[in-house]
Amino acid sequence: xxxxxxxxxxxxxxxxxxxxxxxxxxxxxxxxxxxxxxxxxxxxxxxxxxxxxxxxxxxxxxxxxxxxxxxxxxxxxxxxxxxxxxxxxxxxxxxxxxxxxxxxxxxxxxxxxxxxxxxxxxxxxxxxxxxxxxx
Amino acid sequence: xxxxxxxxxxxxxxxxxxxxxxxxxxxxxxxxxxxxxxxxxxxxxxxxxxxxxxxxxxxxxxxxxxxxxxxxxxxxxxxxxxxxxxxxxxxxxxxxxxxxxxxxxxxxxxxxxxxxxxxxxxxxxxxxxxxxxxxxxxxxxxxxxxxxxxxxxxxxxxxxxxxxxxxxx
Numbered sequence: 001x002x003x004x005x006x007x008x009x010x011x012x013x014x015x016x017x018x019x020x021x022x023x024x025x026x027x028x029x030x031x032x033x034x035x036x037x038x039x040x041x042x043x044x045x046x047x048x049x050x051x052x053x054x055x056x057x058x059x060x061x062x063x064x065x066x067x068x069x070x071x072x073x074x075x076x077x078x079x080x081x082x083x084x085x086x087x088x089x090x091x092x093x094x095x096x097x098x099x100x101x102x103x104x105x106x107x108x109x110x111x112x113x114x115x116x117x118x119x120x121x122x123x124x125x126x127x128x129x130x131x132x133x134x135x
Numbered sequence: 136x137x138x139x140x141x142x143x144x145x146x147x148x149x150x151x152x153x154x155x156x157x158x159x160x161x162x163x164x165x166x167x168x169x170x171x172x173x174x175x176x177x178x179x180x181x182x183x184x185x186x187x188x189x190x191x192x193x194x195x196x197x198x199x200x201x202x203x204x205x206x207x208x209x210x211x212x213x214x215x216x217x218x219x220x221x222x223x224x225x226x227x228x229x230x231x232x233x234x235x236x237x238x239x240x241x242x243x244x245x246x247x248x249x250x251x252x253x254x255x256x257x258x259x260x261x262x263x264x265x266x267x268x269x270x271x272x273x274x275x276x277x278x279x280x281x282x283x284x285x286x287x288x289x290x291x292x293x294x295x296x297x298x299x300x301x302x303x304x
């Protein structure tokens with residue numbers, strides 16, 4: 001009986017590590033992929049009639065996660081700021097993302113590069129251009 | 136309740152003391168601490184309310200201009216808009232201070248003060264040590280320990296050379 005239980009357990013482990021959905025052995029729920037996460041957040045900020053509260057809530061939640069948001073999410077968020085006529089929040093978002101990168105100094109320049117067209121289109125200045133990244 | 140909600144949409148918090156009275160009972164006075172507060176935090180980049188609540192007329196006109204294309208705004212105007220919504224920039228809120236120097240200085244000062252207190256105590260507070268600390272007593276104690284062969288294998292007496300009556304080199 002003990003051997004049977006052992007074989008069953010070993011089999012379970014094997015099955016669980018084979019499937020891409022439940023990639024962790026200790027959680028039985030489906031794990032969201034990075035693309036799904038990004039898509040979800042892009043959709044959140046793309047809501048045409050997003051209101052100020054939702055923008056703040058979304059942004060604060062996103063910054064709470066252990067990651068730096070992808071350029072496409074930030075693009076969506078910046079466009080939401082434009083719909084809400086809120087330039088200050090757009091600049092604040094850029095500051096927050098730079099701060100969120102922490103010691104990885106190459107993330108922020110990359111994001112600014114990716115967001116370049118959007119920043120130019122919407123007329124958003126980066127904190128560096130305004131000089132508020134310094135004291 | 137309705138008034139508070141309407142005010143919240145506008146983002147104002149000017150109802151701290153003046154209260155509208157309805158139906159003879161009155162709305163509960165809303166205290167300052169119960170209203171949304173502004174604070175600069177790294178983990179909360181967009182606070183619930185704007186920093187500047189009451190806008191001057193130039194600020195109001197700037198806000199109107201904000202509704203148009205942002206490319207037409209000058210850098211000063213953009214900074215002004217930022218400062219309306221936010222108090223400190225990330226650089227300002229994250230800056231360290233030199234307070235740690237005062238803290239360490241204070242620590243050392245109190246160590247020194249305590250040292251002085253201890254010295255004073257030794258001189259003026261404590262009485263004499265027991266008589267068992269006197270030199271002759273200690274010599275006799277030492278001899279007794281050696282006679283008893285205290286820790287003869289690896290410890291105390293193992294260091295004494297019993298033949299030559301001296302410590303081992």
